[in-house]
Amino acid sequence: xxxxxxxxxxxxxxxxxxxxxxxxxxxxxxxxxxxxxxxxxxxxxxxxxxxxxxxxxxxxxxxxxxxxxxxxxxxxxxxxxxxxxxxxxxxxxxxxxxxxxxxxxxxxxxxxxxxxxxxxx
Amino acid sequence: xxxxxxxxxxxxxxxxxxxxxxxxxxxxxxxxxxxxxxxxxxxxxxxxxxxxxxxxxxxxxxxxxxxxxxxxxxxxxxxxxxxxxxxxxxxxxxxxxxxxxxxxxxxxxxxx
Numbered sequence: 001x002x003x004x005x006x007x008x009x010x011x012x013x014x015x016x017x018x019x020x021x022x023x024x025x026x027x028x029x030x031x032x033x034x035x036x037x038x039x040x041x042x043x044x045x046x047x048x049x050x051x052x053x054x055x056x057x058x059x060x061x062x063x064x065x066x067x068x069x070x071x072x073x074x075x076x077x078x079x080x081x082x083x084x085x086x087x088x089x090x091x092x093x094x095x096x097x098x099x100x101x102x103x104x105x106x107x108x109x110x111x112x113x114x115x116x117x118x119x120x121x
Numbered sequence: 122x123x124x125x126x127x128x129x130x131x132x133x134x135x136x137x138x139x140x141x142x143x144x145x146x147x148x149x150x151x152x153x154x155x156x157x158x159x160x161x162x163x164x165x166x167x168x169x170x171x172x173x174x175x176x177x178x179x180x181x182x183x184x185x186x187x188x189x190x191x192x193x194x195x196x197x198x199x200x201x202x203x204x205x206x207x208x209x210x211x212x213x214x215x216x217x218x219x220x221x222x223x224x225x226x227x228x229x230x231x232x233x
Contacts (some may be wrong), residue, residue: 005167045162045170045213047222060221061122094169103156105176111169 002026004095011034012089012119013120018082022095024113029053029076035108036069036080038091046091050098051078085119092116123148123216127225129191135233142228144214149194150177158218161190161199164227165210174199175217206232 006120008020022034036048049059051069059067063082071078093115096108124147134140150158156176162170172181174190177197187202199229201208 007231044227045197045215045224047220056211058220062221102176103152103154105158106222107160107175107181108162108170109172109174109181111171114169 002097002110004097004110006093006095006115007114008115008117010083010116010118011084013084013121014115014119015084018080018085018089018117019120020080020115020117021093022078022080024076024078024097029071029073029078033100033106034071034078035096035098037094037096037108037111039094039114040091048082048093063111071105087119090117090119122220123150123219123223125214125216125225127212127214127228130226130228132228132230133233134201134204134230135139137203140208140230140232142199142202142214144192144197144199146195146197146223148218150164150216150218151153151194152218157192157194157197158216159190159192159197160215162186162213162215162224163210164213165207170213173212183217184224184226198222199225201230202230204230 003025012018012022034052035050066083069074070079080085097110099109126145128143154224159177161174178190189200213224
């Protein structure tokens with residue numbers, strides 16, 4: 001069974017950089033796409049971006065100028081950096097496996113439990 | 122970006138009764154290959170979202186057959202034939218036709 005676990009600080013100061021890591025266990029990170037998705041408290045889901053295991057990325061244009069997603073296949077991990085954060089970036093951040101299937105369908109088939117990151121001074 | 126609009130936002134249902142959730146996209150999700158790139162997720166209370174339906178009508182592994190997805194290029198429906206207590210949570214539709222992938226606002230299903 002594939003398991004994903006987010007880790008990182010739960011509190012980030014305004015205008016600093018949010019850094020999170022997702023550790024994948026139960027399967028190799030190779031061969032798959034990996035996404036970050038966030039959910040502000042009491043609100044809906046927002047796709048942040050994905051990385052393919054070889055390092056190619058695709059970011060949400062609304063966040064593109066502030067995002068960096070990277071992968072470390074040796075550690076079976078991928079990471080998110082979001083710079084210049086404000087209170088609007090307060091959210092539960094999920095990492096998820098992005099499975100490409102029939103007809104190029106792309107679904108999030110495994111998710112981490114999520115980590116709440118609060119932006120506050 | 123493709124805008125996804127769900128209705129209703131709140132859905133109280135009596136156990137054993139059917140439930141219908143609507144999702145409308147601002148652009149057609151029907152690809153030239155004939156597939157509709159619309160997925161449904163359920164976020165149960167306190168949990169991460171879980172995949173229910175992909176490509177408009179294909180049930181994910183382990184999803185009960187009381188869940189059915191359907192629809193056209195821009196109008197989609199998730200039907201639960203007989204709601205059970207374990208079905209409570211927030212249902213999201215998501216378009217996977219293009220990036221950025223976008224979700225509907227969510228429909229909260231609760232038991233009457």
